[in-house]
Amino acid sequence: MKEFLFVTDLDHTLVGDDNALKKLNQLLEQHRQEYGTKIVYATGRSLTLYRQLTTEKPMLSPDALITSVGTELHLDSGDACDPEWAEVLSEGWNREQVVATAAHYSDLVPQPDSEQGSFKVSYYLTPKASVEVLPRLESQLKESGLDVKLIYSGDKDLDVLPRNGDKGLAVQFLRKKWQIEPVRTVVCGDSGNDIA
Numbered sequence: 105m106k107e108f109l110f111v112t113d114l115d116h117t118l119v120g121d122d123n124a125l126k127k128l129n130q131l132l133e134q135h136r137q138e139y140g141t142k143i144v145y146a147t148g149r150s151l152t153l154y155r156q157l158t159t160e161k162p163m164l165s166p167d168a169l170i171t172s173v174g175t176e177l178h179l180d181s182g183d184a185c186d187p188e189w190a191e192v193l194s195e196g197w198n199r200e201q202v203v204a205t206a207a208h209y210s211d212l213v214p215q216p217d218s219e220q221g222s223f224k225v226s227y228y229l230t231p232k233a234s235v236e237v238l239p240r241l242e243s244q245l246k247e248s249g250l251d252v253k254l255i256y257s258g259d260k261d262l263d264v265l266p267r268n269g270d271k272g273l274a275v276q277f278l279r280k281k282w283q284i285e286p287v288r289t290v291v292c293g294d295s296g297n298d299i300a
Contacts (some may be wrong), residue, residue, distance in 0.1 A: 147171055211233035212262065230260070
């Protein structure tokens, strides 16, 4: 039996309409039973905020969980991050140098510790300030020899990630690991961190 891969963002995609979520859960569970569909949640949320959401909304247990904008990959809903994915992310990444460089920008307001990660440095940034800050910060980080990407979403959230880290690349990693063809993959999302 050929498997399918169903990947969805959570906020404003899977979650938002409780009645629709219940119906979708029934369909996904049926598809999982009949076709071996793998269900993956890919979210900008930290593992902590994901766990909080599961106490508030009726959600299926995923086969894998991509959190923190793709910088953490948890298989079978476990707490531990996949070590193979962490190895991919570590190339060209220096968290301390990112933090030191970003400290020169007063418009960057660090997000809470719960939203920071080994491979993710997160800030709040206003849309007005983003016009000037984003290109300058990106240039300065590259000049420092860092291989990073900046993801600005929701007109407020800035995540600095390793070049190899985002939700899309994490999905590709899982797809290859599970040997699921791209044509048998569905991905759903709603914002800047879902475009990857």
